[in-house]
Amino acid sequence: MPAPLKTKEEVIEQLTDVFREHGYTGTTLSMLSEATGLVKASLYHYFPRGKKDMGLAVLEQVGDRFLQEVIEPIDLDGNISEQLELMSLHLIKFYKDGRVACLLEVFSLGQARELFQDIIKKRIERLTNVIASLLQKAGFDSEQSRQRAIDAIVQVEGALVVARASGDRQVFIDAMQVLPTQLLRM
């Protein structure tokens, strides 16, 4: 077989950028074709069931990357405040200073919602649990931890939206920087 010009992972990353900017229905195969350098028919080689498959692949890969780059670096035995500061930095980096949207947000609209809602729901639940268990280590009880985990996700999503809508990325950066303090406040 011919040596692939890029790995499937690289292709998915390029798809991700487009989906994040335009949402699911707003993204056309022409855009994806241009972003990857692959002609439309070639995209069907990697994703036999078309756009749905591309959306699924992007959703999965970006979810894995989030866990890997934002969650996994957290050391549960370390100083909790320091670990949250670290998470804050990684969040800012992951969302490129607020320049890129969250896939869970843009894929929960319209037609994409029906396609991906189960996956999205599970991702949110999983993320809530991970952050909650981290907060339990910090001494909060189960219910408090869960509530504050949800607050954190609300904060991230809201800050992304407002930064995007206002055109002021500093809103996102500021929100992420106060997040650790906010989560630990009694």
Added chain:
Amino acid sequence: MPAPLKTKEEVIEQLTDVFREHGYTGTTLSMLSEATGLVKASLYHYFPRGKKDMGLAVLEQVGDRFLQEVIEPIDLDGNISEQLELMSLHLIKFYKDGRVACLLEVFSLGQARELFQDIIKKRIERLTNVIASLLQKAGFDSEQSRQRAIDAIVQVEGALVVARASGDRQVFIDAMQVLPTQLLRM
């Protein structure tokens, strides 16, 4: 002129529902036609420049309604805490318990972003100023008031997104209920 079966306002309201659910690019003229009961030619009679015009009209009307239903009821001479509680209730009602999205969110994506970003930016700024001036009445200084106003908007947008993504509207309701306390916390 022949008495129209519905006023233009009513038509715009019906358009709003579709745009809020599917975003701008995700909304097709067929959907809008079906939602209004008007055939395409009729839509073009009301909105000569097509989809853009419909988006603009919806953006404007929903913005007016927000001010009217959420902001204006606030009595600047009343007890500030009570007024914020009232705002919370109105927010829950305006966003139908978290069932509908914010237009500023869904119109700030992809192609719609370029079309509407100036308007969206101004809406956010205006809203920030209104809430900030309310908080100044509560005794916060100018900078604190502005920061907390942004926090409030972040909270609303974030709660809407998370409620939608998780399929749990209670997230939105809860977030709105704690909003007044949060805004006034020293």
Added chain:
DNA sequence: TGCATTATACCGATTGTTCGGTAATAATCA
């Protein structure tokens, strides 16, 4: 009548998708 509204019919462009095919590497076998 005159004018606002709608119906019908249509446009070119683009949508997501499919099919047939080519070329390059890997695997197999003589």
Added chain:
DNA sequence: TGATTATTACCGAACAATCGGTATAATGCA
């Protein structure tokens, strides 16, 4: 080793359907 066969990577061209949009004639009310 060298020839053969699969397998993989990719592309050109076309598909029906739908997109947003536009004519123009018919309709209904003042």
